[in-house]
Amino acid sequence: MQSFIPKELQGLREQGLFRKPHLLAPSETPGYVIYNGRRLLDLCSNDYLGLSHSPELAQACCAAARKYGAGAGASRLMSGNRALHQSLEQEISSLKNSEAALLLGSGYLANVGIIPALCARHDAIFSDRLNHASIMDGILLSRATLFRYGHNDLEHLESMLQEHRRDFRRALVISESLFSMDGDMADVERLAEIKKRYDAMLLIDDAHATGVFGEHGEGAVSRDLTPEVDVTVGTFGKALGSYGAFAAVSREMKEYLVNRCRTFIFSTALPPSVTAASLAAVKSISEDPSRGKYLLELSGRLRQQLLERAGIRTDSVSQIIPIIAGSNSRALELQNLLMDAGFFTKAVRPPTVPRGTARVRLSLTANQSIEQLMPLVELCAEFMNSGNS
Numbered sequence: 001m002q003s004f005i006p007k008e009l010q011g012l013r014e015q016g017l018f019r020k021p022h023l024l025a026p027s028e029t030p031g032y033v034i035y036n037g038r039r040l041l042d043l044c045s046n047d048y049l050g051l052s053h054s055p056e057l058a059q060a061c062c063a064a065a066r067k068y069g070a071g072a073g074a075s076r077l078m079s080g081n082r083a084l085h086q087s088l089e090q091e092i093s094s095l096k097n098s099e100a101a102l103l104l105g106s107g108y109l110a111n112v113g114i115i116p117a118l119c120a121r122h123d124a125i126f127s128d129r130l131n132h133a134s135i136m137d138g139i140l141l142s143r144a145t146l147f148r149y150g151h152n153d154l155e156h157l158e159s160m161l162q163e164h165r166r167d168f169r170r171a172l173v174i175s176e177s178l179f180s181m182d183g184d185m186a187d188v189e190r191l192a193e194i195k196k197r198y199d200a201m202l203l204i205d206d207a208h209a210t211g212v213f214g215e216h217g218e219g220a221v222s223r224d225l226t227p228e229v230d231v232t233v234g235t236f237g238k239a240l241g242s243y244g245a246f247a248a249v250s251r252e253m254k255e256y257l258v259n260r261c262r263t264f265i266f267s268t269a270l271p272p273s274v275t276a277a278s279l280a281a282v283k284s285i286s287e288d289p290s291r292g293k294y295l296l297e298l299s300g301r302l303r304q305q306l307l308e309r310a311g312i313r314t315d316s317v318s319q320i321i322p323i324i325a326g327s328n329s330r331a332l333e334l335q336n337l338l339m340d341a342g343f344f345t346k347a348v349r350p351p352t353v354p355r356g357t358a359r360v361r362l363s364l365t366a367n368q369s370i371e372q373l374m375p376l377v378e379l380c381a382e383f384m385n386s387g388n389s
């Protein structure tokens with residue numbers, strides 16, 4: 001028997017790091033979930049625009065399943081390539097203003113496949129310290145040398161490039177656009193300018209901004225900027241309410257990835273139903289970007305209330321608003337306080353966030369209102385005061 005497993009589990013419990021999924025049911029009321037028979041306002045969802053329950057997406061999904069079956073049956077390079085995949089790639093390239101787009105199984109698979117396709121042993125990767133786990137895993141798989149720069153500290157990035165760039169064959173700079181745990185933004189324009197000066201490539205992970213930010217819901221990498229970014233990764237699983245991911249790239253980069261990205265080559269194509277839902281979602285946001293605008297307005301109002309009434313200041317500029325509690329136990333305490341009051345939230349702890357910055361991460365969705373959130377502001381104010389005493 002493996003004795004390390006119970007030991008590890010016990011260790012996690014003692015450090016307040018043990019995790020398990022809660023069993024939730026969807027609520028009839030948008031923006032809510034049912035947990036243990038109670039209706040709670042869902043502040044953990046990345047379904048930022050509420051699209052996952054939209055009738056258009058569900059209909060597109062069902063129609064495609066009836067017509068084309070449940071699965072694609074093979075990878076795209078074998079017999080799994082369908083017109084739906086190509087139409088979705090076309091829609092993405094017009095949404096993003098990229099020459100081309102490539103679908104991948106998920107955002108995780110995109111990062112884990114694309115990064116090792118671009119860099120290998122003799123190369124260097126410069127990565128923001130707070131980049132998502134899937135980026136970290138892609139870097140490890142690539143076997144390139146990793147340089148981590150301070151979060152959004154582009155001077156630090158430049159000094160590292162200055163010192164080390166010439167020792168390596170290729171260089172790749174990687175950043176999220178909208179950071180998933182702090183809700184703050186990277187300066188993509190400046191990153192694009194830096195990467196050019198140091199003859200590096202740039203990969204931007206736009207997972208949380210896609211569908212929410214931008215004039216047309218194109219994300220935090222503007223249409224003008226997209227051609228300057230070698231690879232922009234976005235996911236269909238968050239604001240687009242479906243599943244899967246894309247890379248917005250040049251035509252040449254697409255051909256390269258089709259031939260070199262192992263999570264594209266060796267993985268089954270996205271199911272027709274899921275692809276059709278994503279297609280409906282992209283159409284929906286490009287026709288009506290007002291939901292994203294409303295969500296950002298709502299988020300601004302909540303941040304202001306948290307500051308004025310609870311003294312909570314964050315770096316957030318988005319629908320993701322962290323309430324930093326510090327220790328794991330304090331974060332769990334806040335989670336439970338909010339849960340009891342009708343808000344479904346979850347404590348986010350290391351290794352998802354740096355040690356000592358355990359938090360409750362609020363993610364708002366466009367089917368919620370400031371009135372629904374005001375009781376939460378009062379609870380956060382009480383919680384912050386209780387920590388000072």
Ligand SMILES: *Cc1c(COP(=O)(O)O)cnc(C)c1O
Nearest residue numbers: 106107108132180205207235237
């Ligand atoms: C969620 C997320 C991913 C993974 O995307 P999935 O489609 O859910 O696999 C990748 N990068 C970032 C920054 C994310 O937040």
